[in-house]
Amino acid sequence: MDWRHDAICRDEDPELFFPIGTSGPALLQVEQAKAVCRRCPVTESCLQWALESGQDAGVWGGMSEDERRAVKRRGGLRVGAPTA
Numbered sequence: 643m644d645w646r647h648d649a650i651c652r653d654e655d656p657e658l659f660f661p662i663g664t665s666g667p668a669l670l671q672v673e674q675a676k677a678v679c680r681r682c683p684v685t686e687s688c689l690q691w692a693l694e695s696g697q698d699a700g701v702w703g704g705m706s707e708d709e710r711r712a713v714k715r716r717g718g719l720r721v722g723a724p725t726a
Contacts, residue, residue, distance in 0.1 A: 645684040645687035645688065645691070646684075646688075648683055648684045649682060649684050649688060650678055650679075650681050650682040650683075651678055651679070651682065654678055658671060658674060658675050658678070659675045659678075659700045659701045659702075660699055660700040660701075661675075661701075664708075672701055672706050675700075675701035676701060676704050676705075676706075679701065679703065679704035680704060682704075685703050685704050686703065687703075688702055688703040688704075689702055689703020689704065689705060689710075690703070691703075692705075692710060693710060693713065693714065693718065697710070698710075
């Protein structure tokens with residue numbers, strides 16, 4: 643079964659995960675999206691998919707755009723590394 647069927651964010655407004663900007667209200671929105679991710683049973687699968695499919699925008703797997711870019715620069719996630 644596809645991991646997206648178990649994603650908690652399915653019941654949330656998709657706009658929550660795609661803030662506009664990187665300061666002020668957008669920072670609060672990113673934190674709110676990450677709070678949803680922290681309750682989700684498929685966070686690791688979500689993050690892996692986002693990294694592998696090149697998702698540049700939004701919060702995926704509990705990570706912001708900047709956090710995912712940093713992961714890519716470091717060469718990807720390490721096995722057993724915390725994701726959020």
